[in-house]
Amino acid sequence: MSKTRETGGIDALSLEGVGKRYGDVQVLDGVSLRVPMGEFHALIGPNGAGKSSLFNVISGLTPPSTGRVRLHGRDVTGLPAHRMARLGLSRSFQVANVFGRMSVFDNLRCAAMRRGGLGYQWWCALDRGRGVAQRANQIMAQLDLARRAELPAGELSYAEQRALELGMVLATDARVVLLDEPTAGMSRAETARMMELIRGTCQGRTVLIVEHDMRVVFGLSDRISVMVQGRLVATGDPEHIRADPAIRQAYLGGIVQEPE
Missing domain, CATH: 3.40.50.300 (P-loop containing nucleotide triphosphate hydrolases)
Incomplete structure (x- = not known):
């Protein structure tokens, strides 16, 4: 750092x-x-x-x-x-806090939706919002999770889940x-x-x-x-x-x- x-x-x-x-x-x-x-x-x-x-x-x-x-x-x-x-302001927790049944990509995409003020509007298409998918892809690349994009988050290793949680924090663009x-x-x-x-x-x-x-x-x-x-x-x-x-x-x- x-x-x-x-x-x-x-x-x-x-x-x-x-x-x-x-x-x-x-x-x-x-x-x-x-x-x-x-x-x-x-x-x-x-x-x-x-x-x-x-x-x-x-x-x-x-x-x-x-x-x-x-x-x-x-x-x-x-x-x-x-x-x-x-x-x-965003935070992580002591225990990995991810959506286990959703893919790695969708976890990050939902977090990025918060960045654009869209909220968790489950009834809307997840691609709504400019740059949401691009932001999710960018974070996956930074965390070396791109190869896991379609894997349910619950199937990641513990360390990968913690990395994904970090990515979800960052996807909100918190300062x-x-x-x-x-x-x-x-x-x-x-x-x-x-x-x-x-x-x-x-x-x-x-x-x-x-x-x-x-x-x-x-x-x-x-x-x-x-x-x-x-x-x-x-x-x-x-x-x-x-x-x-x-x-x-x-x-x-x-x-x-x-x-x-």
Whole structure:
């Protein structure tokens, strides 16, 4: 991933004092974060730290209890996921989320329809909308899935399904992309391939990624934030995070370790 990013101007994504409570349980506590346009930002922390809960708030799956979320300077706090998608933010999930009975091509074509504001109009011809099929073909080529175009997505390998999900995110032409553990469950070779795909396809976009594999985190990120018990406890460039003695002590043998 390019280590250069746009500076100045409006941040792609900003959080101000974001909190989330379920009854007596506080899962997010005063999270504030600024992600400049074009930055690749990793969010790390132990299981249960609140990373996925934060993704759910940012992407509109659940509203925050407190605080504000801004996308390219616009207050989008509490907007539902479909509105966030229309404003240029899209996300992947921890488990591959594709239409298993539909072909690879049709999965991407439906995602591209959202890009043109057409929605999932199942009763209409899927070719409706200028450039939809071309966009799907372009994404398939980028992900090396063209040879799988007519295969039902459910018959792809696990790694291919994760690649397809990445393609569906990108087919919407989102400028801000949230990737939730995109290499979870992959072999070393599959992880390396997914890193190549992310580098190639997300170039120029703003990316916020949750990931446990430190080879991925340190290999892709411009900056890293560490989350513990619903709070951000540190943010810095990879060298700063790796060298911080408190973080190393807390996570040696766990989340923060020297990349191989």
